[in-house]
Amino acid sequence: MNPQTTRARDAHAPRARRIVVGVSGSIAAYKAPSIIRLLRAAGHEVRTVPTAAALRFIGAPALAAVTGAPVQSGVFDDAAAVAHVQMGEWAELVLVAPASADLLARAAAGRADDLLTATLLTTTAPVVMAPAMHTQMWNHPATRHNVDTLRRRGVTIIDPDAGPLTGSGYGAGRLPEPEQIVARALAALDAARDTAAAAAGAPGDLAGRHVVVSAGGTREPLDPVRYLGNRSSGRQGCAIATAAAARGARVTVVSAHAEPGVLAELPPQVDIVPVTTAMELRDAVRAAAADADAVVMAAAVADFRPAEVADTKLKKHSLRASGGTGEPVRQAAPVIPLVENPDILAGLVTDPPRQDGEHTLVVGFAAETGDADGDVLAHGAAKARRKGADLLAVNAVGTDQGFGDVPNAVVVLDAGGTEVARAQGTKQEVAEALVELIAARLNSRRPSV
Numbered sequence: 001m002n003p004q005t006t007r008a009r010d011a012h013a014p015r016a017r018r019i020v021v022g023v024s025g026s027i028a029a030y031k032a033p034s035i036i037r038l039l040r041a042a043g044h045e046v047r048t049v050p051t052a053a054a055l056r057f058i059g060a061p062a063l064a065a066v067t068g069a070p071v072q073s074g075v076f077d078d079a080a081a082v083a084h085v086q087m088g089e090w091a092e093l094v095l096v097a098p099a100s101a102d103l104l105a106r107a108a109a110g111r112a113d114d115l116l117t118a119t120l121l122t123t124t125a126p127v128v129m130a131p132a133m134h135t136q137m138w139n140h141p142a143t144r145h146n147v148d149t150l151r152r153r154g155v156t157i158i159d160p161d162a163g164p165l166t167g168s169g170y171g172a173g174r175l176p177e178p179e180q181i182v183a184r185a186l187a188a189l190d191a192a193r194d195t196a197a198a199a200a201g202a203p204g205d206l207a208g209r210h211v212v213v214s215a216g217g218t219r220e221p222l223d224p225v226r227y228l229g230n231r232s233s234g235r236q237g238c239a240i241a242t243a244a245a246a247r248g249a250r251v252t253v254v255s256a257h258a259e260p261g262v263l264a265e266l267p268p269q270v271d272i273v274p275v276t277t278a279m280e281l282r283d284a285v286r287a288a289a290a291d292a293d294a295v296v297m298a299a300a301v302a303d304f305r306p307a308e309v310a311d312t313k314l315k316k317h318s319l320r321a322s323g324g325t326g327e328p329v330r331q332a333a334p335v336i337p338l339v340e341n342p343d344i345l346a347g348l349v350t351d352p353p354r355q356d357g358e359h360t361l362v363v364g365f366a367a368e369t370g371d372a373d374g375d376v377l378a379h380g381a382a383k384a385r386r387k388g389a390d391l392l393a394v395n396a397v398g399t400d401q402g403f404g405d406v407p408n409a410v411v412v413l414d415a416g417g418t419e420v421a422r423a424q425g426t427k428q429e430v431a432e433a434l435v436e437l438i439a440a441r442l443n444s445r446r447p448s449v
């Protein structure tokens, strides 16, 4: 391995944290012990606070055993110790998993009728909630409103997964897997730490820099209701934006349909420019990059778009072809000609938008699966040479790696295809490692102001 390789995980060795795990009344409460176990296995100290309803799904002795400490549920369980204040002050992170519709409602209303809601009111620590409930409850306007309220207050809400639900039915409402919840919760803790450090005036080595990040996935319309799109959530791009902002950079996110929950977690000072198509993304990125020190193309850009966008909905049945009988005639499957979109990343290199002579550091991503022609790295190296970006972060993608809320790993190559760094972990950790590389390159040319 290249001796200059950056080992992102070593640089971000986790520190033991004090974490309150709240458990509320949902069938998914059975996953709480796994969450607690994972947190403790990672070296963190946990206190568990179940609601009364949670204790109907899982017993206090089981929770106490995995926590390694007694559990309390009511504000009067240990009144002399003023547990409701103590617990909130003790916590460096409060994670509520699962968060039932009722718990979200009580938290949004500021109720304090049990130890968990009282802790939520007294703590100044970051709060992460992982809702789990039936789809109808999740989609109900009351729950949507409560989730919006909590997000506006800075609570990180982990969107539930879609899948088969208890009883009958299929839809959004399932508690994500414990590993994903723990990764998101710890990432929120790190982000809060970085924001606090920035607010306290900790040196931001990207102060005075402008970093542009594209995030999400473009959508190419076929007709007024359909589009060609992809599964990108925007999480990696937004994590990079957050990491750059934490180091003092002015950050613009050009968002091609990044998920609302992901955008909601960006620091408030980050500018967001929404776009839909690859052409709009190109124009917005180039406009923002006119004074940028670095551009990170994390968006998944459609390589092709339909040559023509139908003004009206493409129909399976045609009335016109009925020959005046009024009986619709079934059409053959349409063939949709495509035209190639411009390569935005390569264009930033060959035709830099910045006109004042300053170099803009251009960073790309290459999502690869490997195939019969070559493995992930072979494709990545060829792409690095073809695109000419200063840095290209290559990651392996499949159905369960690289997309969505899962840990990933990247190998960073330079414009010649040579490996300069590796990073792995949560998208937050990967983002921090990439921003570290960007900052090092920018600051080696000109110190930040």
Ligand code: CTP
Binding pocket: 278, 297, 298, 299, 300, 301, 302, 303, 341, 342, 343, 344, 345, 346, 363, 364, 365, 366, 367, 368
């Ligand atoms: N990209 C871009 N414009 C495009 C396509 C991709 O700017 N029209 C950027 C992406 O944002 C990413 C990098 O190029 O930073 C690599 O994207 P990828 O889809 O992996 O590469 P492609 O050029 O599509 O190559 P291939 O289809 O051969 O894998």
